[in-house]
Amino acid sequence: MPKPLLEIERLSIAFDETSIVEDLSLHIQPGETLALVGESGSGKSVSALGMMNLLPPNAHITGHRRLGDTELDSLKHADWTKIHGNRVGFIFQEPMTSLNPLHTIGKQIGETLRLHQGLRGNQARQRMRELLTQVKLPRPDELLDVWPHQLSGGQRQRVMIAMAIANQPDLLVADEPTTALDVTVQQEILALLKELRDAYGMGMLFITHDLNLVRRHADRVCVMYQGKEQETGPVETVFTRPQSAYTQALIDAEPEGRPAPVARVQPLLEAKALAVSFARPRKGLFGRQPPPFEAVKPTDLYITPGETLGIVGESGSGKTTLASALMRLTTSRGEIRLGSERLDQLSGNQLRRQRHRLQMVFQDPYGALSPRMPVFDIISEGLRFHYPKLSKQEVTQRVNQTLREVELPESCAARYPHEFSGGQRQRIAVARAIILEPELLVLDEPTSALDRSVQKQLVTLLRELQHRRQLSYLFISHDLAVIRAMAHRIMVLKEGEVVEQGDCLEVLSNPQHSYTRTLVAAANLAPAS
Missing domain, CATH: 3.40.50.300 (P-loop containing nucleotide triphosphate hydrolases)
Structure with missing residues (x-):
């Protein structure tokens, strides 16, 4: 077994006196996708943010965290800045709160390229066009000049994915990366992430509530409930022979039934x-209005x-x-x-x-x-x-x-x-x-x-x-x-x-x-x- 890319031991997170995550241990190998699943409020996203020091100051974090040869527990703020967006890429659950409403899409993608790769001007714009094309966004030249509020939720999510993969990180933390996307684009995006993972030996922490996606796109799965790990193992083993009653309930859950019939009366x-x-x-000061x-x-x-x-x-x-x-x-x-x-x-x-x-x-x-x-x-x-x-x-x-x-x-x-x-x-x-x-x-x-x-x-x-x-x-x-x-x-x-x-x-x-x-x-x- 090669040395883990990410190793977390007995991670516990509390806000003031309220315990949110207790004794979570997991590891991710290079080129592996680990899915973190559980109901809303189970601590999935908080665990990921805690691993990478992205929680507010009132969060109390204990346990041991290691990324490759880097001990994360003793890092200073400047060291974390070098890791975020470079060695570790993030796709957050709510892209509208992560994108700056005062800057165009191109400026925001360009910032991470400038900070971590030193790219500017035409070279940066060419790389931005490539990234938007990779995440299946049409008309990349136009999108670079628009503002976040002009995009749909799914388009903003794909912009976040482009920013996350811009510097070819060692680890990608994907928190509900396909939440706002229709089913066809879900498959395209996850296939793209798998391609990138395999090409660069990147590890992935895939946080989701969609068990169908876990079964098709993850190697191992960790199930959480009320801040505690229920079971961890290979996807097929957990899905076919779940050891936890909660895991079985998750697998069995599926929206069912039909709405009550209605009479065709005057429309509301x-x-x-x-x-x-x-x-x-308008393109240029004297350009024609498209x-x-x-x-x-x-x-x-x-x-x-x-x-x-x-x-x-x-x-x-x-x-x-x-x-x-x-x-x-x-x-x-x-x-x-x-x-x-x-x-x-x-x-x-x-x-x-x-x-x-x-x-x-x-x-x-x-x-x-x-x-x-x-x-x-x-x-x-x-x-x-x-x-x-x-x-x-x-x-x-x-x-x-x-x-x-x-x-x-x-x-x-x-x-x-x-x-x-x-x-x-x-x-x-x-x-x-x-x-x-x-x-x-x-x-x-x-x-x-x-x-x-x-x-x-x-x-x-x-x-x-x-x-x-x-x-x-x-x-x-x-x-x-x-x-x-x-x-x-x-x-x-x-x-x-x-x-x-x-x-x-x-x-x-x-x-x-x-x-x-x-x-x-x-x-x-x-x-x-």
Whole structure:
């Protein structure tokens, strides 16, 4: 057995008096992928950040850490700076919080090339184009000059991957690297990471909740639960002969069932010829203004009371832009009706008064939750705005009830977003939306940060809420298993255009468009239950 690239012994992490990780030991060989799996809040991401000294000052870390011949426990700040982004590359779970909103994509990728390789000017730009092409991003020359907010979540994730592999690191820490990507791009990205790993002898710590990806792309797996290691071993051994009851439960977890049938009545939400376009930057001071980029081409859709319309498509296909336009968060053309109200004709206070009827759970829950507000204030803010006559006691009761509905303890109300895992923050975002009892809920990848067992619970919860309240959903996801369990109808988007739509089960079982067939094949769906 060669000497491990990374060796961790009895790693324990605590914040103040709260223990998060206890006695975690693992190692990664050069050229090996170790998957770290477990439910949201199990300590996966905190463990990875703790290994590489990226936790805040109030984190207390004990144990032994070694990277090759380098003892990590005694390193000073300057030494860590040389390791981060050079010997160790990172792909974080939430790219929008990792990318600087004040700098273009090219400037941010170029910074790591300048710091660690000394590349500048045309040489750096050529290398940046190569990196964006490697991670399957189209039009690399254009993307180098855009800002992070102009990219979809999946495109931002791929930019983070390009930055992580820019200096050909010894170790790549990939924390949910395919969370925001559709199933076809997932396979491309993971195949790319495997190629790079094999070519450079790079080790990989692959953090994910998706067991299908673990089985196809990892060599060994470490299962965590409540901060403790449950079992570690070769992937096939753990999957076929799990020793832990928790591991068995993870393997068995899969979104199942179907939403309750709905009657075809007058639509609650209706859009006609809805379209969104963005101006392209002018090239040069006297250059011609290029035609606008059509993010969403003219689209008609409707959702009836109690119905779920599923939206699927690759990253950058226009799914989130379409949802933002329906919410009047993005400038658009066309007609939008919510019941008898023309939302496209409302503005200011008139539009704000309709917001409680139409709520949204965003793709990036950390970016949507104020880091300066406790969870109680985050969840209750909309309630206090729309219903100012509620007493403090009534508000508290509603917040506690909503927390219980999303499977979080009432004690969470006093804590802040940074104290929670990505999946827990996603549930806080759901709680903030449903506390207003809206008629329509727009869910943008609501399960993307959750492990399968929690996905299953959340899907069941959302269906129960829908049935009880006759709540309508616009459900955006790249996970076709979740879409099948949630949606009555489905629309498939590609490059801003609807290429196929219809009954969910019919489209997934008998897709007519070649792109839909590619999505279904990549998803490898188990038989419907």
